[in-house]
Amino acid sequence: MAEAPIDYAAVYRALPGMVALLTPDLVYADVNEAFVRGSGRSREDLVGRYLFDVFPENPNDPEATGAHHLRASLQRVLSTGERDTMAVQRYDVESPEHSGHWEERYWSPVNTPVPGPDGRIALIVHRVEEVTELLRVRGGAGDGRERVLEAELYTRARELQDLNNWLRQAHAREREVALSLQEAMLSTHRPVGHHRAAVRYRPAVGSLNVCGDWYDLVDLVRGHRIAVSVGDVVGHGLAAAGVMGQLRSALSAASRVADGPARALDVVGRYAHVVDGAESATAVTAFIDFDRHTLTYSSAGHPPPALLHHDGRVEFLDRATDPPLDAQPDPAPRPEAMTGFAPGAVLVLYTDGLVERRREDIDTGLRRLAGALRRHRGQDPEALADTVLRELLPPGGATDDTALVVVRL
Structure with missing residues (x-):
């Protein structure tokens, strides 16, 4: 006996949530x-x-963040193709009966992508559960015990709001410390000879900015030369930043005395x-000789630098790639390779947050970078650094950190 078809449209309309x-x-x-x-709104x-x-967003609340967080969650779903479960959000709603009157509301949203026949996201299922009553106690009739319980719940709700405000202030102070640490370790305007270089750093969504x-x-x-490097330490936060600072300082010192990038990475x-x-920390470094118009490079498990030639051809420097910095108990000499360039070429070094996406081959990200x-x-x-970040990073922020260096050769 054939089963009766299910009317999924009717099921959708009847869902209790x-x-x-x-x-x-x-x-x-x-x-x-x-x-x-x-929602209090008609279809x-x-x-x-x-x-x-x-x-x-509620225009009367300068600290309102509900719309910002919801937009970031939806953009993450579109860019990653992954479901995103949000923390409870305060998102006030204007009364439909009284214009200009905003009601304090709390919501627990979950956003889920629905792919179309071509694999691209066709829809987002936006499921919302209102939890206002869990945080705001309603008045009403009842015996003495109920009123005492309501008063206790109201007190606990107010304490929760006070705690949330305190955590927000503490997070702001912690972010200030993080930003100071980032500025100390990763100067955004560091002159290197008289050559034009741009550097950018974008933290992952939800990180402390370091x-x-x-x-x-x-x-x-020796000579008219510079060394350019980028690296990546696994993890986020101040602990990862401390490790990053140690490895960066070590490679900076080694580059000044080593006879080439491979030897510098050996030392680090x-x-x-x-x-x-x-x-599992990775790094890539390139020694640029402006007199000879040559570029020597070596990579320790890092995505390949991109060399943009004057005619628009993009060459990925992948002929000297080795495992990450600490991958070998008894490290062997690392490989290095050399390529030439004409004046006006551009060298781009970056970390994997710029090109890697979940469920996507890294070659797709490299093609995006080359096209940009x-x-x-x-x-x-x-300008090129800003353009590359704008075109390659998700609008709502990436889930991984990104460092970028652009050098005009």
Whole structure:
């Protein structure tokens, strides 16, 4: 006996929880009945309209962050193709009956991608559970015990709000410390000879603004040469930043005395074995000789630098790649390779946050990078660095750190 087909549209409409379907442009494609009831908006107020036009941020609250966090979550879903479960958010809603009157509301959202036939995200399932009543106690009739319980719950809710405010202030202070540490270790305007170079650092979403990615530019003592390096320490936060600082300083010192980039990485690799937290750290360094128009490079498990030639050709420097810094108990000499360049070429070094995405081969990210460099090859290093980050990083922020160095040769 054949089974009766299931009317999934009817199931969707009857779901007890608030569920909306959003397009990749964050426009309401459909909403179920529970969403209509819970939001206080009609279907006509919702379907076909941009989410943040229907539910803007409360203009009377300068510290409101609900819309910002929701937008970042939805952008992460679009860029990664992964489900994103958000923490409880305060997101006030304007009363539909009284314009200008905003009601304090708390929500627990989950955003899930729905791929289309071509594999691209066609819809986002935006499921929301309102938890306002868990944090705000309603008044009402009842016996003495109920009123005492309500008063106790109200007190605990106020304590929770006070704790949340304290944590927000503590996080702001911690972020200030993190930013000071980042500025001390990764100067964004470090001159290297008279050559034009741009450096950028973007922390992962939700980090303290200091993580394990780093860059360095060093004037070499012999000839008209500089060394350019980037590296990546596994992890986030102040601990990873401490390891990053040690390895960066070691490579900076080794580059000044080594006869080439491979030898510099040999020295740092041996040092990495005695640094706690340096496991699986990667780095790539390039020695640029402006008199001979040559570039010598070596990589310890790091994505290959990109050399943008004057004619628009992009060459990935991948002929001297070895395992990460501490991968070998008894390190062997690392390989190095040399290539030539014409004046006006551009060298780009970066960390994996720029090109790697979940469920995507890294070659796809490298092709994106090459395309961006070709399209904008006439820009100066500062503008090119900003353009590359804007085109390659997800709009809501990446889930991994990114360091970027652009040098006009």
